[in-house]
Amino acid sequence: MTSSSSWVPGVTPDTPFSLANIPFGIISTKDDPTPRPAVAIGSHALDLEALNGESSLGEIVPELKGHENVFQQTTLNAFAALGRPVHQQVRKALRDLLTAGSSHAAKLQENEELKQKALIPLGQVKMHMPMAIGDYTDFYAGYHHAFAVGSMFRGPAAALQPNYTHLPVGYHGRASSIVVSGTPVRRPWGQILLDPTAEPKQPTTAPCRRLDFELELGCFISTPNEQGTPVGIGEAEDHIFGYVLLNDWSARDIQSWEYVPLGPFNSKNFASTISPWVVLADALEPFRAKGIENKTPVQDYMKEAKAETAIDISLEVDITTPEGDTTTITRTSAKQLMWSFPQMIAHHTLGGCNMRTGDMLGSGTISGTEPGERGSLLELSEGGKKDVMLYGMDMRRFLKDGDTVTIRGVCGGNGEKVGFGECTGRIYSAVQR
């Protein structure tokens, strides 16, 4: 954390993009529609391609020398692949450059032409997918969510399988349909049991009636491991590039019919939304916290040296109705996870599975224990049985066409906030058939 201030205009105390953050994303502008890397500072994006073209970041960051072309790419993958020590140095150098009175600040602050070109108001940039995602794995590490949803699908006695406390349960998700915040989400069609109790079971093909969000944290892989070579728990941190907010949209009626025995499929693969700025792992170090205690002794390959393996990010979910009324329906923390990302990586690679730069891991839905802390409508509405009250005399059990779901996440106090920006998506009506 830092309490120094930036010379960039408009870096207010409440900005999620303080000097303590320096998150990376992919931007384009009207003048230059080619997507390119940038960092966010206050209400501006700093265009790294423009900056690097004029002042060579390699001169400030020796570790970057010879690799400056990572900022002439349409994704952050090449930068991520350079590894954590380089990310640390680059982030530090950029912070220096943006800090009032620092040794390097003049290089940008006093170069009016470069400033004009490289410092762009966020309102004028379009955000793109930050990474090319090879594989997406979704875990299920939110214990309170797993218990609550498991109870609904299978009853409380079988809510959690015997494996739940021994390994981070996860499944392979769909990479192609992950979209950046702001992308419209179309209500999916699917096979649905209109009467789940009738025998024999007879599905209907219809638009989803139980469309839901899932509040998750996404984690990007930086350096790959070779196929056949597991990542040890001690090295797993070094394979993490950074984090985004993740909304793993879910069609609950499609899910309950399709998911046995091979897991969720069409109920999840129509869309997942991520926030556009990748907050680097180092920016979140000061916010380490204990996660949910696992009373079961874990296998050696997942035993961690540190006690604080979760991250205390304050998370909120808003629903905005088609009429424009916004209600915050969930407030919780990313520390509500029973497995850490290093444990997920160690488990995922135990059998030799190779992770590639840009692969994304989802945490699983994050829920607290209280009614207002639940990370999905399925939980908030108790399985669709109870109305969730919204402003404007409105209510929801599941999402309506025209609803917008927005996830926000932030750590730290005023002047040194580390936040994610918004992860938002609006529901459009199902395709006409």
Add this chain to the structure above:
Amino acid sequence: MTSSSSWVPGVTPDTPFSLANIPFGIISTKDDPTPRPAVAIGSHALDLEALNGESSLGEIVPELKGHENVFQQTTLNAFAALGRPVHQQVRKALRDLLTAGSSHAAKLQENEELKQKALIPLGQVKMHMPMAIGDYTDFYAGYHHAFAVGSMFRGPAAALQPNYTHLPVGYHGRASSIVVSGTPVRRPWGQILLDPTAEPKQPTTAPCRRLDFELELGCFISTPNEQGTPVGIGEAEDHIFGYVLLNDWSARDIQSWEYVPLGPFNSKNFASTISPWVVLADALEPFRAKGIENKTPVQDYMKEAKAETAIDISLEVDITTPEGDTTTITRTSAKQLMWSFPQMIAHHTLGGCNMRTGDMLGSGTISGTEPGERGSLLELSEGGKKDVMLYGMDMRRFLKDGDTVTIRGVCGGNGEKVGFGECTGRIYSAVQR
């Protein structure tokens, strides 16, 4: 099918790479280690980069004009993305070029320098992954396999879920660990219940003891669909590029402990092997056959106009022991599927999931009903309870270190065979920990 003959030396009547086939792959050679597209003819590869560089395929195939750079790529994705009409024309033109006495044959046959450069004995080429695979989806359309394995995991009464005959059950697989035939496969470690009956359940971390193969067919997507826009059953065929043999290696002991409730994960993601030559959809048209009858009426979006929606490919699986003895343990047909690939595509995209060029669909394990027709050791050994007899007085329930599994697939009679070449992989011992 064709009964004409090729002027290329060594195109024997029993070659799987007859004029009726013309499969596409990615090759490299000692002299030129850059991977590049080729087709197989008899015992030769025809280097398409070399051919196109000298004689411009675009002159012979008007549809290819302006797109000739698809043969200067390290994968077939760019060619696949051109769509089925172009694949048809290019395959036809190449067949012409290789057919004795055809109008275009002279262009290659009488150009000694080009022939020397472009026609390379298969023994001198290294095969690479034919496609860059974005997402891999594994279906479960082999009814006899699903029933047999379901019976072992859950008992015969619950072997097939009520959804099985209503939708092609599938799950998202791992794309990063798909390897080309010949790549060594390391025995995975995993969490295993040494005594599955003991309570409470206590896993051990150990190398897999029940390592298995799965005989499958893989299908590659050519043209993509937009997110939110389903592919109709009538257009699904046009989105298919071609097929490969697929061995979806499976760790049965890891699988039985981990797979509830979200499906297989580490039990499958350590490796999947594919054959290197992609047999185009058109080459398999003459071998259409009826699949396994589904007595349940299917939903409209999966109703097909044609009755013959499966492909009658003769499939065999060999096990070769470390001592070098080979036994064919399985003989069946790819028509033993209850769902067709067009149905899988229509279902996969029903909710709007976007498929990209190069995405791969697995059929699920293909098994017949008889003992010698089963596509996995789990079935052949009746859940690991019975020895499978091999040559050399040897026997197996599951795979040993040093075993090689080879899948072969071929259609058609002598002189006009359409085959896949081998899909082979050898098991190496687990990592030392």
